[in-house]
Amino acid sequence: MSKSVRKIFLVAGARPNFMKIAPIVRAMQSRKNSRLEWRIVHTGQHYDHEMSQSFFDDLEIPPPDYFLEAGSGSHAVQTAKIMVDFEQVCLKDKPDIVLVVGDVNSTLACSVVAKKLLIEVAHVEAGLRSFDLTMPEEINRMVTDAITDYFFVTEDQGRKNLLKEGKSKERIFFVGHVMIDNLLYQLKQVKQMEPSIFETSRLKDKLGKYIFLTLHRPSNVDNLATLAKIVEALNSIAQSTPIVFPVHPRTRKMLEQFNLELSDRIFQLPPLGFKESLFLWKDAQLVMTDSGGLQEETTGLGVPCFTIRENTERPITIEEGTNILVGPGMEGIMAAYARFQMGERKSGRVPELWDGQASERIVEILERI
Ligand code: UD1
16 A cells, blocks of 8 residues: 655755746645655765855755755765765655655766665656766766656657657656746846845956856866867957856866966956846846856846857757857867857747746646656
8 A cells, every 4th residue: 555645855966956846836835735745865075165056045945854064076976975874864754755866977977776675766857868977967868867767857858869769758748947937936036136136246347248257167178279269269258248157166276276267358257146147147248157057047148158068968958048168279169159150040939838836747746656
């Protein structure tokens, strides 16, 4: 006989996970007579205040029930540490379902631990594939989906990829995107706030027109030749349009190690909280990024986006949204920017079910299964 109450662990470890669990927590909290009892598990993959706590505060996520303090390290060390600690929590608190989001090391580590303890796994943002196995995230996505029981999919390509891999269609649920749920919720708040509350308000006013940049992929920042080319392109672009650049800790470290100088028209900031960052990029002329989430969020709000990568696991942002793949090479970035300067804009539309209701759909399905 199935239990009437089901205990579910919501796992988050790194910055891009936090915005995905925030709306799921909200949807769970708002349900009356729910049979789901939930716990938040923070693996501690990200731990700096700007990378972690500030997101819990900004996104209104309740304090985690478990904080595992995994910290940084090589992939093997980090993944192993999360697995060892997460196993203890599972053995102690015995969840029925472990829900993981996205594609970071915590996603892989916790899904593997759960499955081996015969706990069901639900994966939010399942089925995305870049087909680029040099990306750690691609390996995380493939391994997680190989053992997932319930696939929550953000775009049709995700469903197609999973079917091609032989997953049963009864277990695939096209629900839209929790990232967009969070974005729309936060946007409403940011619009109601006094601009002067934001620390970057004066900078924003002073610049008027600007590009918003994020950069942290190992394939872009860990290699001197690649990063030097990107920096050269950015320094050149900044001469015509200033660039606002919150710098990820990995990128800060590599810029220093390689001794690369950024133009003084590139305004470097520490990693920003979610609202502060949204306050800036929503009004940018252009976003340049190698992040997965920002490719989708810019499509969600119709802001032009250049993705500094060769490929994307989120093809709908290209097919329907405002995203353009420009690659990490100097020529690709400069050519795309020249076209942008000439007034060429990609008209985009918001993809199906990116309507702010994905978390509600997920929780409803979890109640049923
Ligand atoms: C991770 C995710 C990536 C995601 C990114 C968002 C994996 C494989 N990668 O990459 O998919 O897009 O988060 O940020 O899971 N560091 C700090 N403070 C922190 C965390 C990290 O200073 O709070 C530094 C450490 O020196 C660390 C480096 O940043 O070595 C990289 O951190 P890590 O968690 O290994 O990967 P990310 O590059 O952040």
